[in-house]
Each structure stands twice: as C-alpha cells, then as structure tokens.
Amino acid sequence: MELSTTAYVVLGMLREQPRSGYEIKQAVDNSTRFFWAASYGQIYPELKQLAAAGLVKGEPHSQGERKSTVYRLTAAGRKELRRWLEREPKTFEMRDEGLLKLFFSVAASPESAAQSIATKRRYHENKIEQLRAIEPLAKSSADPYPYIVLRHGIELSEWTIGWCERAERELGRESRRRAA
Numbered sequence: 001m002e003l004s005t006t007a008y009v010v011l012g013m014l015r016e017q018p019r020s021g022y023e024i025k026q027a028v029d030n031s032t033r034f035f036w037a038a039s040y041g042q043i044y045p046e047l048k049q050l051a052a053a054g055l056v057k058g059e060p061h062s063q064g065e066r067k068s069t070v071y072r073l074t075a076a077g078r079k080e081l082r083r084w085l086e087r088e089p090k091t092f093e094m095r096d097e098g099l100l101k102l103f104f105s106v107a108a109s110p111e112s113a114a115q116s117i118a119t120k121r122r123y124h125e126n127k128i129e130q131l132r133a134i135e136p137l138a139k140s141s142a143d144p145y146p147y148i149v150l151r152h153g154i155e156l157s158e159w160t161i162g163w164c165e166r167a168e169r170e171l172g173r174e175s176r177r178r179a180a
Contacts, residue, residue: 001053003080005091006038007046011073011081014056018072021047030134031146034127034153047071055080098123110178114171121164124157131157 009032013024021044028038047069050056055077058069073081098120105113131154138147 001049003050003084004046005036006042007050008081008084009036009038010043010046010050011055011077011084014071014073015078015081018059018070020061020068020070022068024071034131035149050077096120110171110175114168117164117167117171121161121168124160124164128154128157128161 009028010024013019013027019027021040024043024047025038025040028043032038047056047058051058051071053076055074056071057074058071061068061070098116102113102116105116131150135147135150135154138150141147
C-alpha cells in the first residue's frame with residue numbers, strides 16, 4: 001500500500017500521543033500548515049485507510065455529549081513512519097499563486113504586478129508574526145526539530161519580505177522610467 005504524504009502527516013501527529021481527527025487538524029494548523037497543510041477532508045479519509053492498514057487504531061471516546069474516535073499509532077504505524085522518515089524526500093515543491101500572477105503580469109496592468117508583490121509582502125509579514133507567536137513553545141520543546149523548521153519559516157519569510165521590498169523599488173524605478 002502506497003501512502004500519501006498527508007498519511008505520513010497523520011502518522012507523525014500521532015507519534016507522541018493519541019488524537020482525534022479534530023485534534024490532528026488543530027496540531028497541523030499550529031505547526032506543519034506553514035509548509036504542508038492538511039484539511040479535514042484529507043485527514044479523515046487517511047485515518048480510515050491507515051486504520052484499515054493496521055497503522056493506527058481508533059477507539060471510541062466521548063467527552064460530555066461529544067463523541068469522537070481517538071487514534072493511536074500502532075507498532076506497524078511507528079515502523080512505517082520511521083521507514084518514510086529515513087527515505088530521501090521526493091517533493092520540494094512550492095506553489096505560490098502570487099508569483100505565478102507576477103510571472104504573467106505583462107498581460108495585465110503594472111499596478112497588478114505591484115499589487116501581487118505588496119500582497120506577498122503582507123502575507124509574509126503576517127506569517128512571521130504567527131511563527132514568532134509559536135516560537136517560545138517550539139524553542140522550549142525537548143524535540144529540537146520543530147524549532148529548526150520554525151526558524152526556516154521565519155528566515156524564509158524575512159528573506160521574502162526583503163525580496164518584495166527590492167522588487168517594489170524596481171517596479172517603482174521602471175514605472176518612473178516609462179513615465180519619463
């Protein structure tokens with residue numbers, strides 16, 4: 001059985017403690033979503049497939065009137081996660097609609113190119129703010145790897161903001177040159 005990367009996200013989120021699908025989504029939203037997002041529509045089907053493959057085990061759980069299934073990693077799931085972690089990554093893909101639009105901006109107004117860059121800059125300013133908010137938790141963890149990944153996100157966003165500022169100046173010079 002070939003697993004998707006989202007399946008490995010689920011296995012990874014279960015490595016330390018049992019969680020419900022909702023709790024897995026919350027963990028993703030506070031960690032990997034900055035570089036690998038997963039939706040409820042991906043998580044729940046993956047949980048079913050992983051359970052069918054014997055890699056996770058679900059147990060009914062109720063908290064008040066709310067019923068859910070809490071999943072834990074099985075020994076086979078832990079082994080599969082480790083096997084995946086020890087293989088070379090296959091994907092280093094970045095999908096960025098703003099860069100895609102900027103690439104084709106010659107077909108639009110110069111203002112749309114400037115807007116794409118400004119939007120990208122604001123996005124990364126906001127992202128740094130979010131990452132810095134979770135930085136103390138990552139820094140204080142006994143597990144050093146989430147903090148290393150967090151620093152990547154912060155430093156990449158810092159670089160991207162600098163790139164946006166340089167691109168905005170370049171577009172401004174080009175705009176003034178055309179107007180002259």
